[in-house]
Amino acid sequence: MEGTKAPLDIVAAPKARAWRVGTDLCSVEAVAESVDRFGQRYLRRVYTEDELQYCLDAPGRTAERLAARFAAKEATIKVLRPRDNWPDWRMIEIRKDPGGWCQVVLTGTAAQMAADAGIVVVDVSMSHDGAMASAVVLAHAASD
Amino acid sequence: MTEQIRKIVAEYGRLSVDMARLSDDDDLYRAGMSSHASVNLMLALEDAFDLEFPERYLRRGTFESISAIREAIQTLTGDVSQTS
Numbered sequence: 001m002e003g004t005k006a007p008l009d010i011v012a013a014p015k016a017r018a019w020r021v022g023t024d025l026c027s028v029e030a031v032a033e034s035v036d037r038f039g040q041r042y043l044r045r046v047y048t049e050d051e052l053q054y055c056l057d058a059p060g061r062t063a064e065r066l067a068a069r070f071a072a073k074e075a076t077i078k079v080l081r082p083r084d085n086w087p088d089w090r091m092i093e094i095r096k097d098p099g100g101w102c103q104v105v106l107t108g109t110a111a112q113m114a115a116d117a118g119i120v121v122v123d124v125s126m127s128h129d130g131a132m133a134s135a136v137v138l139a140h141a142a143s144d
Numbered sequence: 145m146t147e148q149i150r151k152i153v154a155e156y157g158r159l160s161v162d163m164a165r166l167s168d169d170d171d172l173y174r175a176g177m178s179s180h181a182s183v184n185l186m187l188a189l190e191d192a193f194d195l196e197f198p199e200r201y202l203r204r205g206t207f208e209s210i211s212a213i214r215e216a217i218q219t220l221t222g223d224v225s226q227t228s
Contacts, residue, residue: 041190
C-alpha cells in the first residue's frame with residue numbers, strides 16, 4: 001500500500017512547540033503628532049527609559065525610531081495573545097544591542113503572560129521608510 | 145459626558161467610519177481605531193476628565209466602545225449620575 005503512506009513523518013510528528021509570529025505597522029506621522037500633542041506624558045506612558053534614551057538621541061529620527069518600537073510592542077502583543085488584561089506598553093521593551101540588532105525584553109505582566117503560555121520571544125526585526133514603520137516578532141510557544 | 149467622549153473619540157480615534165454612524169456600543173477597534181490611536185485617546189480623556197487610567201484599566205476592553213469608556217470614567221471619578 002505504498003500509495004497511502006504519508007510522504008514524510010512530518011504529518012504524524014507530535015507538535016511539541018509552535019511558532020508564533022506577530023507583525024505591525026505604525027504611522028511615523030501619528031507618533032510625531034502624539035509627541036507634539038502630549039509630550040512627556042505620551043513618551044513616559046509608552047516607552048521605557050532605555051528606549052527613550054536611544055530614540056531621543058537622534059532628534060532627526062526620533063519619530064521613526066519611536067514608531068518602529070511601537071510597532072514592535074504591538075507585534076509582541078500579537079504573539080502574547082492577551083485575552084483580558086493587556087500589559088502596560090512599558091513592560092515590553094525593545095532593547096538595542098551594542099552590536100546593532102534589537103531584542104525584546106519582557107517584564108511584569110508581559111513576562112508573566114509569556115511564562116504562563118510557555119512563550120519565548122526569539123527575535124524582533126524593525127524597519128522604517130518614510131511615513132511608516134514596521135516590525136515582526138518571532139516566538140516559540142509551548143503549544144497552540 | 146457621552147457627547148464629550150464622542151467628540152474626543154472622533155478627534156483622536158482615527159476611525160475609518162463616520163462617528164455619527166456609530167452607536168455607543170459599537171466596537172471602536174472594528175471601526176478602525178488602532179492601538180496607537182487608543183493611547184492618544186486615553187491621554188486625551190485623561191486631560192478632559194482630569195483623571196489617570198491606572199494600569200488595571202489598560203486593557204482593550206476599556207476603550208472598545210463609547211459606553212465602555214463612559215463606564216470606566218464613571219468608575220474612576222465616582223460619577224454615576226451622568227449617562228448622557
